Amino acid sequence: MSKEKVQIFDTTLRDGEQVPGCKLNTQQKLVIAERLDLLGVDIIEAGFPASSPGDFNSVVEISKIVKNATVCALTRANKKDIEAAAQALQYAVKPRIHTGIGTSELHIKHKFNSTPEQIVERAKDAVAYAKSFVDDVEFYAEDAGRTDNKFLAHICEEVIKSGATVLNIPDTTGYCLPDEYGAKIKYLKDNVKGIENVTLSCHCHNDLGLATANSIAGIQNGARQIECTINGIGERAGNTALEEVVMILKQHPYLNLDTNVNTKLLYSTSQLVQEKMGLNVQPNKAVIGENAFAHSSGIHQDGVIKNRETYEIMNPEDVGVSKSAIVLTARSGRAALAFRAKEVGYELTKDQLDIVYPEFLSFADIKKEVIDEDIHEIMESCRLLIA
Ligand code: KIV
Ligand code: ZN
Secondary structure (H helix, E strand, O other): OOOEEOEEEEOOOOOHHHOOOOOOOHHHHHHHHHHHHHHOOOEEEEEOHHHOHHHHHHHHHHHHHOOOOEEEEEOOOOHHHHHHHHHHOOOOOOEEEEEEEEOOHHHHHHHOOOOHHHHHHHHHHHHHHHHOOOOEEEEEEEOHHHOOHHHHHHHHHHHHHOOOOEEEEEEOOOOOOHHHHHHHHHHHHHHOOOHHHOEEEEEEEOOOOOHHHHHHHHHHOOOOEEEEEHHHOOOOOOEOEHHHHHHHHHHOHHHOEEOOOOHHHHHHHHHHHHHHHOOOOOOOOOOOOOOOOEEOOHHHHHHHHHOHHHOOOOOHHHHOOOOOEEOEOOOOOHHHHHHHHHHOOOOOOHHHHHHHHHHHHHHHHHOOOEOHHHHHHHHHHHHHHHO
8 A cells, every 4th residue: 555645845945044154045055955856855945035135036046946846935924025935936836835924822912913813814815815826825823833723723724715725833932742733733633624625734843852753743643744954953943854754754654654755865965954054963863963873882783783673773774874883982892893893804703802802992991982093003903912
């Protein structure tokens, strides 16, 4: 049975680029957009055209080069923003306007000094206006995570009537717990008339480290689009990490869900974004971090050398990493030393290993990590003893 697809909406170039100090120029954005298209994301959010002439121009140029993905542009719920987005998207093969407004009590009162009724009217008008330019209109209910579910259902129902094709339910502040966010999606599925004709989208921020868990909870409750960024970059603590949600769906086949992403390009895409943005991910970052497939303790190394699956739930090759790494440290065991020594040309017998291992440990106690050159040095110092 073929698996149901979850749409991957990449917002590295819009929400991701909101990281302070990581602004990209048009040329850099084009390189990333081309790579995202190759990676197989379904939607590329290219920017917020009304925000600056530079962003407008980037959306125009990205629209010209993207061949497969839908190209999306963000707007606020006003005519000027929507016109700018429509104009910037004029060359896109598959254009989408992403418009919306804050729906939580806090946003309605303090951001807009408005009322729920007025917000619904603005949302309907914005969607209808965007619809006069493009068929594909996504509505976002900003701060949906803290919006009363009944009001959220009401505004969703109204914007569907105005022509929305996708409903984005952002946990803008990263506050929700996974069961709460999942229940919100289920509530909308169960209570919004016309919901079966639109796609529900998860857009989760990572303020409490729950963005990925919340997105998956949303998907398990009926959402079919995830908004995410490469390396999880974005405002504050960032957005849902694309590589994480894609691999979760791949590694859990019983969910019966899949994406169009070519996972073998995940690592190189992550490297490209790190390089262009000048922002390195932490070594222990899930899926694409330098340590994601590195094993340094003796017990784990022994297991992995015998059978990789003892301590790995993904094949590194599936994300574009050539192999697991056996890192030699003072916590490494004899099996790891023999394995790495063999890789650099020394096939040690058990007796030889008995001689070399204590020497290795003395070395490793001084150095944090024992690299290939160090192995040669250790072998040289033991030469007379193991000859
Ligand atoms: O986090 C958020 O609510 C957003 C919207 C503008 C989609 O990024
Ligand atoms: Zn966001």
